[in-house]
Amino acid sequence: MSLVVVDIADMRISDNPGDTLVTYSLGSCLGVSIYDPVIRVGGMIHCMLPLSKVDKEKSRLRPYMFVDTGMQEMLGQLYEAGMRKARAVVNVAGGSQVLDSQGVFKIGERNFTVLRKILWKNGLLMNVQEVGGNKSRTISLDIATGRFSIKSGGKLVHYELP
Amino acid sequence: MSYLDIIEQHIAAFPEMPSLSQSLLGYLDDPDVDFIVIQDLVQYDPGLTANVLRLANSVYFGGAGTVGSLQQALVRLGTKRILELVLSLTVSPRLVPNLPGYGLQARELLRHSTWTGLAARELARLLSIPHEDTVFTVGLLHDLGVIVLDPFVQEARIDFNESFERGHGSFEAFEKEILGISHAEAGARILENWHLSPEIVAGARWHHEPDQATAFGEIINLVHLADMLSISQGVGTGIYGLAHEVFSESVRAVGLRKKHLEYTASKTLDRMRELDAIFS
Numbered sequence: 283m284s285l286v287v288v289d290i291a292d293m294r295i296s297d298n299p300g301d302t303l304v305t306y307s308l309g310s311c312l313g314v315s316i317y318d319p320v321i322r323v324g325g326m327i328h329c330m331l332p333l334s335k336v337d338k339e340k341s342r343l344r345p346y347m348f349v350d351t352g353m354q355e356m357l358g359q360l361y362e363a364g365m366r367k368a369r370a371v372v373n374v375a376g377g378s379q380v381l382d383s384q385g386v387f388k389i390g391e392r393n394f395t396v397l398r399k400i401l402w403k404n405g406l407l408m409n410v411q412e413v414g415g416n417k418s419r420t421i422s423l424d425i426a427t428g429r430f431s432i433k434s435g436g437k438l439v440h441y442e443l444p
Numbered sequence: 445m446s447y448l449d450i451i452e453q454h455i456a457a458f459p460e461m462p463s464l465s466q467s468l469l470g471y472l473d474d475p476d477v478d479f480i481v482i483q484d485l486v487q488y489d490p491g492l493t494a495n496v497l498r499l500a501n502s503v504y505f506g507g508a509g510t511v512g513s514l515q516q517a518l519v520r521l522g523t524k525r526i527l528e529l530v531l532s533l534t535v536s537p538r539l540v541p542n543l544p545g546y547g548l549q550a551r552e553l554l555r556h557s558t559w560t561g562l563a564a565r566e567l568a569r570l571l572s573i574p575h576e577d578t579v580f581t582v583g584l585l586h587d588l589g590v591i592v593l594d595p596f597v598q599e600a601r602i603d604f605n606e607s608f609e610r611g612h613g614s615f616e617a618f619e620k621e622i623l624g625i626s627h628a629e630a631g632a633r634i635l636e637n638w639h640l641s642p643e644i645v646a647g648a649r650w651h652h653e654p655d656q657a658t659a660f661g662e663i664i665n666l667v668h669l670a671d672m673l674s675i676s677q678g679v680g681t682g683i684y685g686l687a688h689e690v691f692s693e694s695v696r697a698v699g700l701r702k703k704h705l706e707y708t709a710s711k712t713l714d715r716m717r718e719l720d721a722i723f724s
């Protein structure tokens with residue numbers, strides 16, 4: 283059993299049944315895990331911001347910082363690893379906000395809007411979707427079983443494969 | 445004794461600022477200070493000198509490995525910025541403990557504070573508001589009161605949980621209600637005891653209630669917004685998550701748009717990692 287930590291603005295893919303991918307403290311950031319139960323390959327990404335156009339230089343340096351460039355890159359790598367679209371289990375968490383009546387701080391909402399568009403374009407559906415509110419969340423994906431977990435406010439919830 | 449009485453005692457007993465920083469800060473408001481005086485004070489501490497050079501050479505400060513001596517660092521960055529680096533380096537070790545009351549792991553408060561300072565400085569630059577240097581320092585110090593209140597938040601856990609379950613309200617409001625004082629006020633008192641300048645004290649005191657301030661509005665607004673961005677990005681959120689309120693007036697006053705926030709967030713992550721490696 284080894285814990286593979288996915289840093290902020292990073293992405294990891296594993297086919298090692300001993301691995302658990304984990305990413306901590308998702309606020310307005312989005313954590314997305316995608317898993318193929320047949321070949322037992324999974325990936326996890328921790329994106330901060332919706333669109334890479336806000337900082338072109340960073341998007342080259344850190345494509346996983348942004349939902350658009352990050353998801354495109356992760357999906358490409360998963361397909362290369364043998365994942366099939368029809369088998370992909372997509373789980374999403376994060377996208378919270380601080381209380382802001384003006385809306386400039388709704389980064390979480392904007393992240394999720396962009397994500398939904400990308401999934402729709404790719405013909406992928408969401409399985410678990412724990413998004414919004416004002417909680418901070420930590421998520422993990424067990425590569426051997428595809429079990430997805432969300433920890434938030436001291437509570438831990440497990441989601442088995444559908 | 446009430447929580448407040450004991451907390452007041454802890455504030456009074458909070459360790460003084462390291463004497464080196466104290467003597468250096470005396471010069472922070474003196475624009476004409478001869479940098480030989482600063483150089484003499486700093487070089488007396490070799491560890492500090494080494495770290496000042498590392499910071500001055502960091503990509504963030506634009507050094508990129510070309511600053512070889514304290515004298516060069518002073519010429520390059522200016523006396524004021526060097527004094528702030530010294531302050532950052534001497535205060536940062538105070539911000540590393542594990543804080544179970546707030547649910548912050550070791551170093552999380554330091555990362556949150558560094559993140560806030562860097563973001564406040566970037567916002568100041570983007571929005572063409574002066575005080576880029578001051579807001580960095582205020583960002584670094586704004587949550588110092590968390591260190592003092594942590595054991596009391598832990599002790600009053602049941603009351604805090606109940607308040608949150610009842611719903612509406614911010615963490616700061618619950619601190620005042622349950623403990624009689626907020627972490628912002630506690631931090632401001634410590635900074636006063638350290639004889640820091642009034643804008644730094646005000647920045648800490650009002651970072652969650654910018655509407656209550658009577659002076660230094662620009663600094664306070666920037667630090668408040670940078671703090672909210674940091675929390676929003678999940679840096680230093682702790683047990684109670686993102687239950688903090690953004691003051692609309694601050695957003696309006698500085699002319700903040702979503703592109704400013706997103707650009708600032710994208711730039712701050714790597715800078716924070718760079719400084720985090722130097723602070724210890």
Ligand SMILES: [Fe+2]
Pocket residue numbers: 586587627628651652671
């Ligand atoms: Fe605070």
